[in-house]
Amino acid sequence: MKAPLTAGKGCGEKRHEIFNTQGVEGASTTGKREAKHNMRLRNSSMDGSDGSQLFDDTSATGPGAQGVYRNQQAGPQAAGGLPGQSLLSDPMSNLAMAYGSSLASQGREMVDKNLDRFIPISKLKYYFAVDTVYVGKKLGILVFPYMHENWEVSYQQDIPVAPRFDVNAPDLYIPTMGFITYILVAGLALGTQNRFSPELLGVQASSALVWLIMEVLAVLLSLYLVTVNTDLTTIDLLAFSGYKYVGYVLVHISANIISSAVSLVNHQTLCFSRMILGVVAGLLFGKLAYYLSLLWCCAAIFVFMIRTLRLKLLSEAAAEGKLVRGARNQLRMYLTMSIAAAQPVFMYWLTYHLIR
Amino acid sequence: MAFTLYSLIQAAILCINAVAVLHEERFLSKIGWGVDQSVGGFGDEPGIKVQLMNLIRSVRTVMR
Numbered sequence: 001m002k003a004p005l006t007a008g009k010g011c012g013e014k015r016h017e018i019f020n021t022q023g024v025e026g027a028s029t030t031g032k033r034e035a036k037h038n039m040r041l042r043n044s045s046m047d048g049s050d051g052s053q054l055f056d057d058t059s060a061t062g063p064g065a066q067g068v069y070r071n072q073q074a075g076p077q078a079a080g081g082l083p084g085q086s087l088l089s090d091p092m093s094n095l096a097m098a099y100g101s102s103l104a105s106q107g108r109e110m111v112d113k114n115l116d117r118f119i120p121i122s123k124l125k126y127y128f129a130v131d132t133v134y135v136g137k138k139l140g141i142l143v144f145p146y147m148h149e150n151w152e153v154s155y156q157q158d159i160p161v162a163p164r165f166d167v168n169a170p171d172l173y174i175p176t177m178g179f180i181t182y183i184l185v186a187g188l189a190l191g192t193q194n195r196f197s198p199e200l201l202g203v204q205a206s207s208a209l210v211w212l213i214m215e216v217l218a219v220l221l222s223l224y225l226v227t228v229n230t231d232l233t234t235i236d237l238l239a240f241s242g243y244k245y246v247g248y249v250l251v252h253i254s255a256n257i258i259s260s261a262v263s264l265v266n267h268q269t270l271c272f273s274r275m276i277l278g279v280v281a282g283l284l285f286g287k288l289a290y291y292l293s294l295l296w297c298c299a300a301i302f303v304f305m306i307r308t309l310r311l312k313l314l315s316e317a318a319a320e321g322k323l324v325r326g327a328r329n330q331l332r333m334y335l336t337m338s339i340a341a342a343q344p345v346f347m348y349w350l351t352y353h354l355i356r
Numbered sequence: 357m358a359f360t361l362y363s364l365i366q367a368a369i370l371c372i373n374a375v376a377v378l379h380e381e382r383f384l385s386k387i388g389w390g391v392d393q394s395v396g397g398f399g400d401e402p403g404i405k406v407q408l409m410n411l412i413r414s415v416r417t418v419m420r
Contacts, residue, residue: 203360210359225407331404 127172127235129162137167138174142246143297145304151311168308172235175242182208182248189256208245208350215241215346219339226331230312240308244343247297251351255290294351298344305340375412376419384412 115121141148153168154161163171186204190196216237223230313336378384389409 206361207359210361210364213364224411225404227407 170239178245185252254293
């Protein structure tokens with residue numbers, strides 16, 4: 001007999017388990033509950049298929065309502081369905097469980113409200129509404145931005161369209177995944193040079209994060225000083241600065257994996273001269289591949305940033321390509337250029353120490 | 357480049373402290389960055405210097 005006096009959602013699950021061990025009545029009640037659960041999920045997924053909702057957003061209404069719903073349904077059934085269980089049909093323990101579950105839901109509401117004040121969770125959800133096609137296209141644009149023509153973000157009644165429907169919209173999925181991949185590839189690079197230890201992963205992660213934060217703060221400060229009226233939010237800037245990580249990953253992969261793969265192949269060959277040639281090629285190829293891919297990725301991210309920021313920072317006339325005089329427009333142009341130029345610098349700065 | 361989050365917090369606090377201790381009379385007015393010298397333009401072009409002076413003044417006010 002499990003102790004049932006735990007509050008909140010665990011309460012619902014424990015009752016669920018207890019029902020399962022009791023036999024036919026338990027099975028029928030769980031069956032009914034599962035059917036209602038599935039129906040609720042299907043309804044919310046049907047809501048999510050039209051364009052105005054981002055994605056299947058069951059988090060706010062789902063588990064909270066379902067947890068409470070499960071508890072409420074379990075309450076009367078606990079009293080009626082199990083006549084032999086004195087502990088469950090005891091009204092005091094029912095009261096205690098109901099009180100505990102209401103306390104837990106209150107606590108959850110309070111946490112949600114306070115968290116929403118500091119980190120705008122609903123706004124964050126917009127940046128993660130991506131799908132595979134978008135990610136593929138965006139990665140292609142990041143690596144090869146020269147063929148892409150239309151860089152404007154489309155709007156839908158003053159709200160920018162979700163990234164799923166517009167390939168130019170900034171998202172946070174690619175920067176997050178790029179960051180994590182960068183840390184892993186940095187660990188791999190250190191490992192192939194026999195310089196690895198687990199603390200170094202944390203050091204890499206925190207230093208990359210610190211540089212990112214400093215860059216975002218510097219861009220915010222310069223935007224404030226130049227008083228440019230833009231609709232770039234902080235999270236947008238975070239997303240744009242995070243697109244560098246894709247470049248980091250590509251540079252590291254091409255530099256380290258190719259050289260280590262070549263050297264691995266060399267160890268297998270027994271011919272002496274071929275081995276020497278192979279080792280030399282591996283060394284050269286490592287550095288060469290590093291510099292080539294660094295050059296390519298720097299140019300790509302530079303062009304990408306300029307084309308993206310041009311539409312957001314500069315005035316409409318300057319963005320069209322006409323030459324507009326005036327100190328303010330020049331200042332904005334310098335700002336765009338310097339933000340874009342900082343990206344290759346960061347790329348070099350944060351990757352060269354991993355190449356030996 | 358072993359930067360940690362803690363060193364970032366330290367650097368931020370030191371920078372804000374540095375801005376907060378700039379004295380109004382003894383220093384800022386002497387180099388023409390005082391509060392009374394910033395209400396120049398009423399157009400929509402404040403300019404970098406005025407923005408910077410406003411920033412310094414607001415940091416000092418908040419940190420007081």
